Amino acid sequence: xxxxxxxxxxxxxxxxxxxxxxxxxxxxxxxxxxxxxxxxxxxxxxxxxxxxxxxxxxxxxxxxxxxxxxxxxxxxxxxxxxxxxxxxxxxxxxxx
Amino acid sequence: xxxxxxxxxxxxxxxxxxxxxxxxxxxxxxxxxxxxxxxxxxxxxxxxxxxxxxxxxxxxxxxxxxxxxxxxxxxxxxxxxxxxxxxxxxxxxxxxxxxxxxxxxxxxxxxxxxxxxxxxxxxxxxxxxxxxxxxxxxxxxxxxxxxxxxxxxxxxxxxxxxxxxxxxxxxxxxxxxxxxxxxxxxxxxxxxxxxxxxxxxxxxxxxxxxxxxxxxxxxxxxxxxxxxxxxxxxxxxxxxxxxxxxxxxxxxxxxxxxxxxxxxxxxxxxxxxxxxxxxxxxxxxxxxxxxxxxxxxxxxxxxxxxxxxxxxxxxxxxxxxxxxxxxxxxxxxxxxxxxxxxxxxxxxxxxxxxxxxxxxxxxxxxxxxxxxxxxxxxxxxxxxxxxxxxxxxxxxxxxxxxxxxxxxxxxxxxxxxxxxxxxxxxxxxxxxxxxxxxxxxxxxxxxxxxxxxxxxxxxxxxxxxxxxxxxxxxxxxxxxxxxxxxxxxxxxxxxxxxxxxxxxxxxxxxxxxxxxxxxxxxxxxxxxxxxxxxxxxxxxxxxxxx
Numbered sequence: 001x002x003x004x005x006x007x008x009x010x011x012x013x014x015x016x017x018x019x020x021x022x023x024x025x026x027x028x029x030x031x032x033x034x035x036x037x038x039x040x041x042x043x044x045x046x047x048x049x050x051x052x053x054x055x056x057x058x059x060x061x062x063x064x065x066x067x068x069x070x071x072x073x074x075x076x077x078x079x080x081x082x083x084x085x086x087x088x089x090x091x092x093x094x095x096x
Numbered sequence: 097x098x099x100x101x102x103x104x105x106x107x108x109x110x111x112x113x114x115x116x117x118x119x120x121x122x123x124x125x126x127x128x129x130x131x132x133x134x135x136x137x138x139x140x141x142x143x144x145x146x147x148x149x150x151x152x153x154x155x156x157x158x159x160x161x162x163x164x165x166x167x168x169x170x171x172x173x174x175x176x177x178x179x180x181x182x183x184x185x186x187x188x189x190x191x192x193x194x195x196x197x198x199x200x201x202x203x204x205x206x207x208x209x210x211x212x213x214x215x216x217x218x219x220x221x222x223x224x225x226x227x228x229x230x231x232x233x234x235x236x237x238x239x240x241x242x243x244x245x246x247x248x249x250x251x252x253x254x255x256x257x258x259x260x261x262x263x264x265x266x267x268x269x270x271x272x273x274x275x276x277x278x279x280x281x282x283x284x285x286x287x288x289x290x291x292x293x294x295x296x297x298x299x300x301x302x303x304x305x306x307x308x309x310x311x312x313x314x315x316x317x318x319x320x321x322x323x324x325x326x327x328x329x330x331x332x333x334x335x336x337x338x339x340x341x342x343x344x345x346x347x348x349x350x351x352x353x354x355x356x357x358x359x360x361x362x363x364x365x366x367x368x369x370x371x372x373x374x375x376x377x378x379x380x381x382x383x384x385x386x387x388x389x390x391x392x393x394x395x396x397x398x399x400x401x402x403x404x405x406x407x408x409x410x411x412x413x414x415x416x417x418x419x420x421x422x423x424x425x426x427x428x429x430x431x432x433x434x435x436x437x438x439x440x441x442x443x444x445x446x447x448x449x450x451x452x453x454x455x456x457x458x459x460x461x462x463x464x465x466x467x468x469x470x471x472x473x474x475x476x477x478x479x480x481x482x483x484x485x486x487x488x489x490x491x492x493x494x495x496x497x498x499x500x501x502x503x504x505x506x507x508x509x510x511x512x513x514x515x516x517x518x519x520x521x522x523x524x525x526x527x528x529x530x531x532x533x534x535x536x537x538x539x540x541x542x543x544x545x546x547x548x549x550x551x552x553x554x555x556x557x558x559x560x561x562x563x564x565x566x567x568x569x570x571x572x573x574x575x576x577x578x579x580x581x582x583x584x585x586x587x588x589x590x591x592x593x594x595x596x597x598x599x600x601x602x603x604x605x606x607x608x609x610x611x612x613x614x615x616x617x618x619x620x621x622x623x624x625x626x627x628x629x630x631x632x633x634x635x636x637x638x639x640x641x642x
Binding site for chain 2: 005006027028031032035038043044045046047048049050051053054057058061062065066068
């Protein structure tokens with residue numbers, strides 16, 4: 001747990017932001033997309049969305065703190081986030 | 097996996113575990129006790145310990161007879177038949193207005209008392225409760241058990257805390273659960289030799305012993321820890337990820353519409369034996385509750401516990417049968433089974449967390465695994481400060497570390513002491529005290545607060561030992577206190593075959609033993625340290641050397 005694990009505090013902050021907040025955003029998008037895509041909808045879709053969402057969250061935090069640099073962390077979590085975000089914008093926009 | 101990744105995850109594991117670790121421990125402890133929520137409540141109402149359950153049919157008849165005397169004007173009656181976990185017969189009613197004078201004169205006082213108690217409980221919050229009393233199945237005598245929040249308090253605390261709104265409590269618990277989830281995942285990643293280390297225990301090696309204990313407790317019940325954390329996330333998911341896009345709890349409003357008053361069906365004409373017989377044939381589980389809708393003249397029977405993971409896991413029984421009140425024909429069979437694979441998965445995960453389907457053997461396994469979790473969190477917390485103490489050779493302790501130590505002591509030893517106090521209060525606060533349920537809870541929090549102050553006032557190791565000894569002493573004397581206050585205690589409970597009370601007392605004695613052993617362990621450790629001046633200084637991170 002020494003300082004040597006991460007170069008500096010800025011590094012830790014950057015990883016925390018993308019890991020925790022980015023991971024949360026991913027989870028939220030997972031719920032929204034599942035509800036949107038699952039024809040049955042309702043509680044059942046919400047439950048599935050949460051299962052996927054929480055898994056995404058866990059994965060994001062672990063990845064964000066495991067990869068070599070903060071920059072890479074932003075890419076690893078940021079890309080899927082952008083992708084899911086785009087999907088949701090397109091799908092929900094098309095439906096409205 | 098490279099050593100770098102494991103090291104990074106060790107860092108993450110340490111911080112995710114520490115930041116909310118103190119609350120994590122409290123949630124794990126109260127949640128573990130909550131697997132025996134009903135049994136704890138039963139222990140906390142010693143007025144109920146003397147009655148033995150009889151035959152379901154006889155008991156239901158007796159209950160109906162009592163209801164006709166106490167609440168002849170009620171539009172709904174409910175009878176809870178004794179179960180393995182709650183071996184008392186209780187009745188409750190729902191009347192439009194409190195027309196207490198309609199009760200026959202012998203029971204008017206009973207009714208007034210029950211309605212007063214229900215009003216008090218509802219003012220405390222929680223799920224609305226109908227007035228009710230317990231009935232001795234053998235004699236038909238009305239029993240007013242002492243007012244207590246019982247195991248429900250510990251159960252509610254483990255997911256919505258106290259002294260704050262339900263919403264903020266659940267949010268906070270949700271954040272703790274997320275941290276727990278991360279701590280478990282990173283703990284697995286960082287752990288290189290997960291199998292080999294499980295069989296490693298280096299005694300009397302200070303930091304290493306704590307690490308080995310932490311690993312053993314974590315790995316021993318790893319599937320349980322993962323399951324309980326992930327399912328906990330899902331159970332609280334609506335609070336953490338409120339993006340369902342639809343409002344909840346709107347469906348119920350339709351049911352609440354006022355019906356015009358009609359004649360109330362008499363209970364005595366009910367073909368009870370036919371109804372119970374049908375239920376026995378339809379279900380593999382015993383009947384738990386009988387609900388009478390006296391206007392529609394129907395009776396709804398609910399199963400005692402769920403016999404499938406795909407049934408609705410909480411918020412009411414999974415199986416119901418509705419009968420006609422006059423001729424006892426089966427009108428409706430309702431099984432709240434999941435409709436599709438997603439729903440099944442969803443329900444099974446939640447049901448696993450709540451464990452309401454579990455029979456007593458499995459329930460004990462849940463309990464033991466839960467204890468494993470509490471040991472995991474506690475040793476993790478201690479490890480964190482032991483490690484920092486080991487690195488720092490100068491005498492000056494920074495305020496952050498001192499604070500962490502105080503919080504460790506209050507959260508781990510202090511909580512156990514507070515729970516013991518809660519049980520002591522249950523036996524010592526007189527049964528008739530107004531608001532006594534609230535008083536018990538207050539005493540719990542007062543004791544817990546005092547432990548933090550005590551930890552701040554004393555040297556850490558002295559505080560640990562003193563709190564563990566006092567807490568252990570309270571638990572050890574609890575059976576004797578029961579005896580002294582005229583309740584059933586271990587020997588008499590074993591003699592009369594009351595396994596709930598006997599089990600409760602046995603667990604108290606076991607808890608006391610563990611707390612005494614922990615105190616001894618710490619005393620020995622500090623004696624050794626006085627020679628060595630410090631904990632063995634092994635600057636070893638969670639990652640074993642290559």
